[in-house]
Amino acid sequence: MADATIRRIVGLPTAAWLESPLPATRFILRGAPGARAAAGEGFGLSLPETACRAATDGNRAALWLGPDEQLLLAPDGEVEPIAASLARALQGHAYSLVDVSHRQVGIGIHGPRAEWLLESQCPLPLNLRDFPVGMCTRTVFGKAEIVVWRPAEQVFRLEVWRSFATYVAELLREVDRESIA
Amino acid sequence: MTLGTVGADGAISRGDTVDCDTVLMSGGYTPSVHLFSQSRGKLRWDAELQAFVPGASAERERSAGACRGVDGLEVVLNDGAQAGAAAASDSGFEGTAPRYRAVAREFSRRGAPGALAQPGNDPPAKAFVDFQSDVTTRDLVLAAREGFESIEHVKRYTTTGMASDQGKTSGMNALAFVAAGLDRTPPQVGLTTFRMPYTPVTFGSFAGYDRGNLFDPVRTTPTHEWALAHGAVFEDVGLWKRARHFPRPGEDMHAAVARECLAVRSACGVFDASTLGKIEVVGADAAQFLSRMYVNNFANLAVGRARYGVLLREDGFVYDDGVIARVANDRFHVTTTTGGAARVLGMMEDYLQTEWPDLEAWLTSTTEQWSVIALQGPRARDVLAGLVEGVDLSPGALPHMSVARGRICGVPMMLFRVSFTGELGFEINVAADYGQAVWEAVYAAGKSHGITPYGTESMHVLRAEKGYVIVGQETDGTVTPDDAGLGWAIARSKPDFVGKRSLERPAIKAPGRKQLVGLLTVDPATVLEEGAQVVAVPAQSPPMQLIGHVTSSYASAVLGRSIALAMVADGRARIGQTLYVPMPGGDIPVQVTAPVFYDAEGVRLHG
Numbered sequence: 001m002a003d004a005t006i007r008r009i010v011g012l013p014t015a016a017w018l019e020s021p022l023p024a025t026r027f028i029l030r031g032a033p034g035a036r037a038a039a040g041e042g043f044g045l046s047l048p049e050t051a052c053r054a055a056t057d058g059n060r061a062a063l064w065l066g067p068d069e070q071l072l073l074a075p076d077g078e079v080e081p082i083a084a085s086l087a088r089a090l091q092g093h094a095y096s097l098v099d100v101s102h103r104q105v106g107i108g109i110h111g112p113r114a115e116w117l118l119e120s121q122c123p124l125p126l127n128l129r130d131f132p133v134g135m136c137t138r139t140v141f142g143k144a145e146i147v148v149w150r151p152a153e154q155v156f157r158l159e160v161w162r163s164f165a166t167y168v169a170e171l172l173r174e175v176d177r178e179s180i181a
Numbered sequence: 182m183t184l185g186t187v188g189a190d191g192a193i194s195r196g197d198t199v200d201c202d203t204v205l206m207s208g209g210y211t212p213s214v215h216l217f218s219q220s221r222g223k224l225r226w227d228a229e230l231q232a233f234v235p236g237a238s239a240e241r242e243r244s245a246g247a248c249r250g251v252d253g254l255e256v257v258l259n260d261g262a263q264a265g266a267a268a269a270s271d272s273g274f275e276g277t278a279p280r281y282r283a284v285a286r287e288f289s290r291r292g293a294p295g296a297l298a299q300p301g302n303d304p305p306a307k308a309f310v311d312f313q314s315d316v317t318t319r320d321l322v323l324a325a326r327e328g329f330e331s332i333e334h335v336k337r338y339t340t341t342g343m344a345s346d347q348g349k350t351s352g353m354n355a356l357a358f359v360a361a362g363l364d365r366t367p368p369q370v371g372l373t374t375f376r377m378p379y380t381p382v383t384f385g386s387f388a389g390y391d392r393g394n395l396f397d398p399v400r401t402t403p404t405h406e407w408a409l410a411h412g413a414v415f416e417d418v419g420l421w422k423r424a425r426h427f428p429r430p431g432e433d434m435h436a437a438v439a440r441e442c443l444a445v446r447s448a449c450g451v452f453d454a455s456t457l458g459k460i461e462v463v464g465a466d467a468a469q470f471l472s473r474m475y476v477n478n479f480a481n482l483a484v485g486r487a488r489y490g491v492l493l494r495e496d497g498f499v500y501d502d503g504v505i506a507r508v509a510n511d512r513f514h515v516t517t518t519t520g521g522a523a524r525v526l527g528m529m530e531d532y533l534q535t536e537w538p539d540l541e542a543w544l545t546s547t548t549e550q551w552s553v554i555a556l557q558g559p560r561a562r563d564v565l566a567g568l569v570e571g572v573d574l575s576p577g578a579l580p581h582m583s584v585a586r587g588r589i590c591g592v593p594m595m596l597f598r599v600s601f602t603g604e605l606g607f608e609i610n611v612a613a614d615y616g617q618a619v620w621e622a623v624y625a626a627g628k629s630h631g632i633t634p635y636g637t638e639s640m641h642v643l644r645a646e647k648g649y650v651i652v653g654q655e656t657d658g659t660v661t662p663d664d665a666g667l668g669w670a671i672a673r674s675k676p677d678f679v680g681k682r683s684l685e686r687p688a689i690k691a692p693g694r695k696q697l698v699g700l701l702t703v704d705p706a707t708v709l710e711e712g713a714q715v716v717a718v719p720a721q722s723p724p725m726q727l728i729g730h731v732t733s734s735y736a737s738a739v740l741g742r743s744i745a746l747a748m749v750a751d752g753r754a755r756i757g758q759t760l761y762v763p764m765p766g767g768d769i770p771v772q773v774t775a776p777v778f779y780d781a782e783g784v785r786l787h788g
Contacts, residue, residue, distance in 0.1 A: 006590055006618035008403070023614075030463075030543035068543070096463030096543035102613040103550040121390070129273075142390065144398050162549045162613055163400035163421070171395050 010105050010162050012169040015176060017114060020169060022106030022157070023076040027083070030069050031095025042089025043072060043082065054136045054149050063136040063149055063159075071147060071159065076101075105165035107158040109172065113179075114156050118148065120175045128153065142171045193297060206312050208350030209294060212250045217242065218375040226368040231294055232353065233372060243268055254285040294357035294367075310358060311351035313344030318358055325362050332356055332371045342373055345381065402455040403552040403616025408634070416637060419520050421456045426636040434638065439738035441635035442642050445602055446739045448631030449558030451623055452640060454608060455616065457503070458522025459551060460515040460529065464542035467513050471505060473537070474529060474679055476662055478672035482507045487582045487599060490515075491662050491670045492525065493680030497689055499656045499665055501525045504599050506584040514547075514584070514595070518652050522548050532679070551595070552616025554623060557606040557643075559788060560630040565596075565607060568626050572596055581787050590615070590622050601640065603647035603780055605788040642735045645746055648699065648776035655697060655732045655746060661689055664748065666697040666776060695729055698752035699774035700760070705742030707769060709734040709762055715749055719761045719768040731762065737778065744778045745771070 012020045029039055029047075040046040045057035048064040055062045063071040074082055079099050086097055109117060119126045121142040136149035144164040149157045160168050182201045185193040214224055217235040225236030227250060235244040245264035246257040258281035266278035296308040296318045308318045316339045324338045332355070335341065341355045342348030348355075352373065360367045391397075400420045408415075413424035414434070428437040444450050462471060471479040475490040482488050487506035494500045501524075503516035517525040526546055533540060556564060562574050572579065572587035572594075579585055579598045587594050592615045600606030611619050624632060641651070650656065650665050661684060662668050675681070683689065702709060715729035729749030737744045749755060756775060761768040775781070 006592070007614045008617050009614055028545045030545065032541065094465060094541040096461070096545060098461045098463065098545040098547060100545065100547065100550050103547060142395070142398075163402070164398050166401075167395065167398035171390060174390055174395060 010165050012105070012107070012165060013173050015173055017109060017111040017117075017176070018169065018172065019108030019110065020106065021165065022108055024101065024106055025072075025074040025076060025078040025082060026099070026101045026104065026159075027072040027086070028065075028069065028098045028100050029072055029086070029095065031090075031093060032068075035090055035093040035095035036070065038090050038093050039070075039086055039095070042086040052135055052137045054134055054151070056151065061149075061151075063147065065136075065138055065147065073106075073159075103161060104159045105162050107160060107165065107169060107172075108155065109158070110155045112154060113176070114154055116179075117172055117175055118156055121171060122146075122148070124148075126150075126156075141168050144168050187297065206309070206350070208312070208352075208354055211294070211353045213248045213349075213379075214244075215375040215379045217244050217248065219377055224372060226366065228366075231357070233367075241271075253287050255281060255283040258283055294353045295361055296354060296358045310355050311339075311341040311344065311348075313346060313350075314340045314342075316341040316351065316355070321355060321358055322362060325359060330363060330370070332359060332373055335359055336373050347376065348373060400456075402453050403613050404453045404455070404554075404620045407617055407620060408453070411634060413634075413636060418456065418637070421519065423456060423519075424453060424634070424636040426638045427634045435736065438638050438642060439736070441633055441639040442646075442738045444631060444633035445558045445604060445635060445639070445643055447559070448633070449556060449560040449564055449604075449627060450602075450633045450635040450639070451620070451627065452555040452557065452635050453620070454553040454555045455551065455613075456519040457548070457553060458517030458519065458525060459547040460517065460526055461545045461547045462513040462515055462529075462542055463511060463545070464540070465511055466540040466542045467511055468507070470529075470533065470537065470540050470542040471513060471515070472672070472675060473677065474532065475505070476667075476671040476678055476680070477505075478675055479505065479507070479513070484508070484510055485583055485585060487584055487597060489582075489670065491667050492528075493662070493678075493683075495680055495683060497661055497680040497683030497686070498658055499652055499660050499662060499667070500528070502650075502652050502667075504582075504597070506597060508584060508586075508595070520653060522546070549613060551610040552613045552619070554609040554611075554616070554620050555601070555606065556609065556623060556627075557600060557602040558604045559785070560627075560632075561605050561607055564623065564627040564630050564632060565609075568622060569594065569596065576787065590619050592619070594619075600786055601649060602643040603649075603783070604643075604785050606786075641733070642737060645733045645735055645744060646737050646739065646779040648697075648746065648778065650697065650746075651733070655748065660748070661694070664694055664696055693750050695748035695750050696752035697732075697776050698747055698749050698756065699776040699778060700731065700745040700747045700762075700771040701774055702743050702745070703759075703770045703772065708736050708743040709745045709769065709771070710764070713762045713764065715747055715771070716761050716763055716768075717758075719763075719770075721763070725763065728760070740778060746776055749773065 009023055010021050036047045045055050045060055047062040047070050048055045051064055053064050059075050061073040065071050079101055115126050122139055124139050131150060133150055133153055138147050144167055147159040151157060183198045184196040186196060187193055211232045212234055214233055214235055218224060220242050221239035223236045224233040227234045230250050232250055234250040243264040245261040251257055251260050262278035266276055269276050296310055310316050310318060320339045324335045329335045329338045342352050356367050356370060360370045398420050399422060401422050408424040411427055413427050415422045416425040426434055426437040441450060468479045475492050477488055477490050484507050487504050490503055490505045492501040501517050501521040506514045508514050529544055565574055568589050570588040572585045581598055583598045585596050587596055592611055595610040597608040599608055655665055662671055709731045711731055711734050713731045714727045716725050717728055729747050731745050731747045734745040755773045758773050760771050760773055762771055
C-alpha cells in the first residue's frame with residue numbers, strides 16, 4: 001500500500017455545491033466484445049452495454065465511454081485487488097486494462113442548480129429528458145474535455161484530467177458567482 | 182420648425198410653427214425580421230402591411246408577435262404564448278398556451294414607407310432618408326439615375342443603411358423610395374442582408390468567461406508549487422507552464438542556464454519531464470501496431486528495454502518522436518513530444534479504427550497518470566541508490582535504454598534509464614499525486630551530490646550539445662528522417678510503416694535536400710540567431726541564394742563557445758566548409774561540422 005503521508009491531491013476551490021477532489025481507483029478497460037461481459041464478473045457488476053450509460057453497484061461504477069472503452073470507478077486504494085480480480089476474470093480474452101487513478105480528478109456537483117451550472121459551459125442539453133439519471137458521456141466544459149455522469153437527478157460527477165481540474169472548478173465557481181449577483 | 186399632419190394619401194397639411202432646439206426623428210414602423218433572416222429564413226413581402234415579414238423558415242424557429250407583423254398588445258401576447266406552446270408540443274412536451282388579456286392604448290401604423298413630400302417641394306428632392314449617414318432622397322435619385330437599380334448597389338453607392346443602426350431607421354424607406362422611383366415593387370428591388378449583431382454588442386459579452394485565468398486552462402505539473410517556491414521562471418508550452426530556468430539571486434537567464442548545464446555535466450540535475458505525452462499500448466498485437474506506425478521495429482524489442490522511435494505522416498515527413506519501452510510482452514509505454522501528445526494519440530486511434538481494426542491493440546492516454554522526474558548527470562546513480570527499492574541500478578542490470586519496476590519513497594515506480602542530455606540519466610515515473618514528494622526526496626538526497634534543478638532552456642542546450650533534434654524545432658513538417666540525420670532509425674526490412682512509400686518518391690531521394698549539420702561560428706563568442714539564413718557565397722546582394730537556415734543556437738558553457746544546429750542543402754557533404762550567415766551587421770562566417778558537439782563517442786551516456 002502506498003504511503004498516504006506523501007500523497008498530494010490536487011487542491012481545488014470549494015463551494016457548498018461542489019465536492020472535490022474525489023480520489024478514486026480508476027481503470028480504463030478496452031477490448032474485444034467478449035471482454036466486457038467477462039470483466040463484469042471480475043469487477044462485480046455488469047458493465048453497461050448501452051451507449052453513454054453507467055452501471056453501478058454499491059460504491060463501484062462502470063461508465064460506457066465508447067464501443068470498446070469503459071471507465072471503471074471504485075473507492076480509492078483498490079488498484080491492486082481490482083487489477084488482480086479483473087486479470088483472473090479476463091483470462092483468455094483480448095483486452096487492455098490501464099490504471100488511470102491519478103490521471104484524473106473527480107468533481108461532484110449537486111443541488112438544484114447543478115444542471116444549470118454545467119449547461120452554462122457545456123454544449124450538450126443536460127435536462128432530465130435528454131440527459132437522464134444514469135447517463136454519462138465525454139464532452140467539453142468550456143475549453144476542457146470532461147466525462148460527465150448523472151448518478152441522481154440533482155447530482156453530477158465530472159471526471160477531469162488533473163491539469164484541467166483547477167480550470168473546470170474555477171470556471172464553475174465563476175458561473176455560480178455571476179448568477180448569484 | 183413647421184409641423185404638419187400626414188394624411189391617408191401621404192399628403193401633408195401644414196400646421197403650426199414652433200421654436201425648438203432638438204428634433205427627434207423616426208424611420209417609421211416595420212417588423213424586426215433580423216433574427217428570422219439571420220436564421221436563413223426567406224422573407225415575404227406583405228403588400229397590405231407594406232413590409233417584409235417572415236416567410237419560409239430554414240430552421241425550426243417560430244416568429245411571434247410584432248416581428249411577424251402582428252399588432253396590438255393583447256394580440257401580440259397571445260401570439261407569443263401560442264407559438265411557445267406549439268414549439269413545446271412539437272418537441273414532445275405537453276402544455277397549453279395561457280390566454281392573456283391586455284388593455285393598452287393601441288398605436289396606429291398610419292403612414293407609408295418612403296420619403297414624405299415636403300409641402301411646396303415637388304418632387305421631394307431633399308428629404309432625409311438615412312438620418313445617421315445624412316443620405317437624402319436626392320442621393321437616391323442620383324443613384325437610380327446612375328444605373329444602380331439593385332438595393333445592394335444603391336446602399337453601397339449612397340451609404341444608406343451603413344451607419345451603426347445598420348438601416349433600422351432607413352432601410353425600408355430607402356427601398357420604398359427607390360422602388361417607387363423605378364416603378365417596381367420593393368421585392369423586385371431587393372433587400373439588403375441583415376447582419377449580426379442586431380444591436381451593438383460589447384466586447385465583454387463576446388469574451389464572456391474567457392478572460393484572466395479562465396481565458397485558457399493553465400496546466401501545471403505536480404512539482405509546480407515546488408518550482409514556484411524555488412524561484413523558477415516559467416514558459417508557456419501549449420497550455421502547460423514549464424519551468425524554463427531557476428535563476429539564483431543576481432543571475433540572468435544566460436548565467437542560470439550556464440550554471441544548470443554545467444551542473445548536469447559535472448554532477449547531476451533534476452528536471453520535470455511530466456508534460457511529455459504518454460500512451461499505453463496494450464494487446465497481443467501491440468508490437469505489430471507500433472512497428473506499423475513508427476519507422477523502427479518493435480517486434481524485436483525485449484521486455485524491459487526501450488527504443489527511440491520516429492513517427493512519420495503518410496507523406497514521409499517527421500511528425501513526432503519519443504522513447505518507447507516494452508514493459509511487458511503485450512504492453513508498451515510510448516512517450517510523445519509535449520505538443521504532440523493529443524495529435525499522436527488521435528492519429529494512432531484513427532489508424533487502429535480505420536486501417537487495422539483487426540489488430541488486438543488498444544490505446545490509453547497516461548500523460549497525466551505519471552509524474553516524470555528526470556535525473557541526469559554522472560552522479561545520478563549515486564543520488565538514486567539510497568532511494569529506490571527493488572531495482573538493480575548497475576549498468577549491467579539497467580543499461581542505457583531500459584526500464585524496470587520498483588519502489589521509491591514506498592510508492593510504485595517505473596524507472597527508465599534514458600537520457601536527453603548525453604549524460605547518465607534516469608527518468609523516475611510515479612503516480613502523479615506522489616510527484617512532488619518524490620521530487621523533494623530526490624532533491625534532498627542529491628544535495629550532497631550537487632544536485633541542481635534545471636529547466637527547459639538548459640534541457641534545450643544540453644540536447645543541442647549532443648545533436649539531439651527537437652521535432653518542431655529542427656523539423657518543420659517538410660523534413661524526412663534522413664534529412665534530420667535519423668535515417669539509422671528506419672527498419673528497412675519492414676514490409677511497411679506509415680510514410681514508407683513516400684520516402685521512395687524521387688523528390689525525397691533527390692540531391693540538394695536540406696540536412697542537419699552543426700555550425701560553429703569562427704568567433705566563438707558569436708551566438709547565431711535562430712531562423713537566420715545560411716549562404717555559401719558571402720557579400721551577395723538580394724535576392725541571395727539561400728541554402729539553409731539555423732534551427733537551434735546557444736551559448737554552450739561546457740564547450741566555452743557558441744554552437745548551432747542548421748538544416749543546410751547537401752549539408753553532410755559540406756562538413757569542413759565555411760559558409761556564411763548574412764545579418765544586418767554583415768556576413769558571419771561559420772564552419773560546418775557534424776551535429777554532435779560533445780562526447781561524440783557517447784561514453785558518458787553509458788556510464
